[in-house]
Amino acid sequence: MPDAGTPGTESGSAGAAIELEGLTKRYPGSALPAVDDVSMDVRAGETVILVGPSGCGKSTLLKMINRLIEPTAGRIRIGGEDVTDMDPVRLRRTIGYAIQASGLFPHMTVAQNIALVPKMLRWPAARVRARVEEMLDLVGLDPGEFHGRYPRQLSGGQQQRVGVARALAADPPVLLMDEPFGAVDPITRDHLQDELIRLQRELHKTIVFVTHDFDEAIKIGDRIAVLRERSHIAQFDTPEAILTNPADDFVSGFVGAGAALKRLNLTRVRDVGITDYPTVTVDDPLQHIFERLRSGGVNEVLVLDKRGRPYKWLRRGDMMRAKGSLARAGTLVHDTVTRDATLRDALEAVLTDNTGRVPVTGRRGAYEGVVDVETLMNSVHELLEADRLEAMDAQHDLQEQRSAQTHAEQEGFGGEAKA
Amino acid sequence: MNFWEYLANRHQQVLADAYQHASVVFQCMVMATLLGVLIGVVTYRSEWAGNLATTATATLLTIPALAMIGLLIPVVGLGVPPTVIALTLYGLLPIVRNAIVGLRGVDPSLVDAAEGIGMSRTARLARVELPLAWPPILTGIRVSTQMLMGIAAIAAYASGPGLGNLIFRGIASLGSENALNQVLAGTLGIIVLALLFDAAYVLIGRLTIPGGIRA
Numbered sequence: 001m002p003d004a005g006t007p008g009t010e011s012g013s014a015g016a017a018i019e020l021e022g023l024t025k026r027y028p029g030s031a032l033p034a035v036d037d038v039s040m041d042v043r044a045g046e047t048v049i050l051v052g053p054s055g056c057g058k059s060t061l062l063k064m065i066n067r068l069i070e071p072t073a074g075r076i077r078i079g080g081e082d083v084t085d086m087d088p089v090r091l092r093r094t095i096g097y098a099i100q101a102s103g104l105f106p107h108m109t110v111a112q113n114i115a116l117v118p119k120m121l122r123w124p125a126a127r128v129r130a131r132v133e134e135m136l137d138l139v140g141l142d143p144g145e146f147h148g149r150y151p152r153q154l155s156g157g158q159q160q161r162v163g164v165a166r167a168l169a170a171d172p173p174v175l176l177m178d179e180p181f182g183a184v185d186p187i188t189r190d191h192l193q194d195e196l197i198r199l200q201r202e203l204h205k206t207i208v209f210v211t212h213d214f215d216e217a218i219k220i221g222d223r224i225a226v227l228r229e230r231s232h233i234a235q236f237d238t239p240e241a242i243l244t245n246p247a248d249d250f251v252s253g254f255v256g257a258g259a260a261l262k263r264l265n266l267t268r269v270r271d272v273g274i275t276d277y278p279t280v281t282v283d284d285p286l287q288h289i290f291e292r293l294r295s296g297g298v299n300e301v302l303v304l305d306k307r308g309r310p311y312k313w314l315r316r317g318d319m320m321r322a323k324g325s326l327a328r329a330g331t332l333v334h335d336t337v338t339r340d341a342t343l344r345d346a347l348e349a350v351l352t353d354n355t356g357r358v359p360v361t362g363r364r365g366a367y368e369g370v371v372d373v374e375t376l377m378n379s380v381h382e383l384l385e386a387d388r389l390e391a392m393d394a395q396h397d398l399q400e401q402r403s404a405q406t407h408a409e410q411e412g413f414g415g416e417a418k419a
Numbered sequence: 420m421n422f423w424e425y426l427a428n429r430h431q432q433v434l435a436d437a438y439q440h441a442s443v444v445f446q447c448m449v450m451a452t453l454l455g456v457l458i459g460v461v462t463y464r465s466e467w468a469g470n471l472a473t474t475a476t477a478t479l480l481t482i483p484a485l486a487m488i489g490l491l492i493p494v495v496g497l498g499v500p501p502t503v504i505a506l507t508l509y510g511l512l513p514i515v516r517n518a519i520v521g522l523r524g525v526d527p528s529l530v531d532a533a534e535g536i537g538m539s540r541t542a543r544l545a546r547v548e549l550p551l552a553w554p555p556i557l558t559g560i561r562v563s564t565q566m567l568m569g570i571a572a573i574a575a576y577a578s579g580p581g582l583g584n585l586i587f588r589g590i591a592s593l594g595s596e597n598a599l600n601q602v603l604a605g606t607l608g609i610i611v612l613a614l615l616f617d618a619a620y621v622l623i624g625r626l627t628i629p630g631g632i633r634a
Contacts, residue, residue: 103532
């Protein structure tokens with residue numbers, strides 16, 4: 001496997017492009033192929049989601065990339081190199097693989113599980129040890145605490161993190177994930193998805209991710225391939241394009257209702273304006289706090305705790321009513337969002353907080369700004385307007401593409417998969 | 420002479436027989452384990468091969484021990500060879516059956532994961548499937564050992580080693596002063612040995628079954 005060799009990320013190799021060309025899987029004894037002539041280009045460093053109803057062959061398609069299932073016909077190229085006839089065992093050591101319910105080996109400790117692939121690649125022992133610690137750190141588990149545990153001593157979410165750590169341990173340019181978060185509860189799943197997004201921003205791997213959950217697809221995918229039966233690609237495009245401009249009834253049926261609301265999942269707080277807000281800290285003298293309240297032009301300030309984290313909202317009258325005691329005055333901040341939170345999360349938080357705004361926090365929960373209801377409304381309107389314009393453009397392109405495809409088919413060439 | 424006096428008198432003879440008994444059972448168990456696990460590994464992935472192996476070893480077990488040894492004598496002669504062959508064959512069934520059940524019982528998603536991260540066929544077997552199937556295999560070995568302890572006594576019929584000699588000698592001289600003591604010493608010796616072996620297996624289980632899958 002040629003190493004992309006892009007420096008700059010702390011753990012080495014970034015993604016490699018994957019090209020699938022006419023991939024077909026036919027099982028003996030069944031008339032129709034399970035996967036029928038799929039061609040697809042995944043760009044280096046991109047997260048592509050394969051989504052489709054169960055039984056559409058999306059897992060089969062994924063498993064053909066690392067040749068757990070040998071294709072009946074077609075070629076697979078990774079990083080420009082044809083791997084269709086390469087030794088599959090060697091190939092798989094260069095491709096990360098994470099599956100549902102983590103697939104951790106119960107008789108090995110967390111560290112042994114993570115060390116498996118580096119050891120098979122004959123890394124020196126010291127490097128393997130250091131790598132295990134690094135990977136645990138990367139997926140947010142304390143190496144000292146989790147190193148020697150057995151998988152059954154971990155929660156479902158922790159197991160899944162270790163599963164991802166194992167998949168990434170040998171620093172593969174490509175990561176295949178087969179419904180990795182299918183078996184955990186919704187809250188944990190949400191966390192794991194956020195983690196994956198964060199990891200991907202650091203690592204820039206090429207990820208192919210299978211799910212049947214469209215919301216999961218739009219949350220983590222750079223591009224989504226909606227598959228119908230036999231892995232025929234119904235639409236392969238960005239989440240925005242699929243939401244605002246589904247290619248046909250099958251796709252729009254799969255997108256489901258509430259496309260405008262789902263659109264909120266695609267934009268993050270970092271993309272809309274974070275506004276500054278008057279703050280004081282609990283250590284400030286009372287006099288200073290009174291002055292802020294009187295002179296700030298607002299009737300509310302945000303009180304931060306000793307570590308700069310949002311603590312409570314303080315209104316003008318609050319200090320009077322609490323007889324000058326800061327400890328008793330004001331209402332506690334009960335929800336915050338990070339810059340990576342989706343607009344949907346932010347809207348949820350704003351709607352439940354009676355101040356109509358939510359603090360945005362950064363590292364270690366420190367205050368960075370606020371998002372309020374007006375900002376959200378405005379950006380949503382802008383987004384939808386932009387999407388509408390784009391959709392009209394795309395509609396036009398699509399028609400051209402279709403006529404080109406019809407032409408090509410009449411000429412006897414295989415159809416272009418990106419229709 | 421009561422039993423205790425007999426034991427005090429003949430303890431050297433009894434201990435020597437017990438040692439030989441334990442030794443032959445142990446050696447046959449090692450062979451039966453190697454052979455049984457090998458048969459399991461070769462056959463578990465195919466429905467009919469696995470069933471054939473289980474049925475074949477079960478059929479072996481239905482042959483009466485005396486008949487088996489009797490049939491082996493003309494082929495391999497008297498003494499140790501027929502004893503070892505018979506015991507190894509009898510020991511196979513529980514091990515083969517548990518090896519097949521254990522290997523087939525490994526979670527398919529783990530096999531998929533092992534293959535997916537790039538383990539070769541051998542590595543998958545050695546590092547994932549066999550370790551996970553080890554607890555049931557060990558149970559099979561335990562059951563086999565208990566069984567062989569009893570069957571080994573019959574080896575004395577073919578002039579084989581072990582505590583069976585005491586029992587046969589006692590039965591042959593029924594009515595004489597020490598006949599009953601001999602039979603009793605042989606039988607109790609076998610029971611004590613069986614218990615000692617069983618305790619050893621508990622210890623082996625502790626040492627060899629990884630903490631992550633210990634019940």
